[in-house]
Amino acid sequence: MRISAMESSSTGASAGGGRRQATRQKLYEAAVTLIAEQGFSATTVDEIAERAGVAKGTVYYNFASKNDLFEELLRHGVGLLTASLREAAESTEARGGSRVEALDAMIRAGLVFIDRYPAFTQLYVAELWRTNRAWQSTLMVVRQEAVAVVETVLAEGVERGELSPEIDVPLTAAALVGMVLVAALDWQSFQRERSLDDVHSALSLLLRGRVSGNR
Secondary structure (H helix, E strand, O other): OOOOOOOOOOOOOOOOHHHHHHHHHHHHHHHHHHHHHOOOOOOOHHHHHHOOOOOHHHHHHOOOHHHHHHHHHHHHHHHHHHHHHHHHHHHHHHOOOHHHHHHHHHHHHHHHHHHHHHHHHHHHHHHHOOOOOOOHHHHHHHHHHHHHHHHHHHHHHHHOOOOOOOOOOOHHHHHHHHHHHHHHHHHHHHHOOHHHHHHHHHHHHOOOOOOOOOO
């Protein structure tokens, strides 16, 4: 359930910046754990500070409010997911793989991310369905950034003739991201006996259109 293991995307930070980032990571971990346990409204800043092992003032030094902390948590987490999807696509491209292979690699990258950060993923999916949150606009922006990575690969596949020109790229990209999120959460909650490889294999068959029995 840990989120403090989420790597910072910045490099070459100063020692002071590194300490602040480490503090933010502690606060992210405390917030995601508490909110997963008892909900956003029931979680207080005092509880977040206590769970993180810092003074309450430290929370407000780093974030203007609890809302701001959670908004930044969502931005940070989805940003890491987006980076992992992009890296999977670029690695496949570098070794000469097809766009379908890139999509398959992205499915696996998504599963690896969700397996590593299940509590964050649960919160993220839950917040996607709420429309009355202060951070809703930010959530839509970061969601689109993740989906856009998949859209790019799909569009390249169509352009190269690897994929049908009839596919709806934006909707298909959203469907693929949603498929991974929902399937992975179901796996985490109800099918823990399955391995990551097993889940990836099942989703790979769906991606490649091989569930009908036709070859």
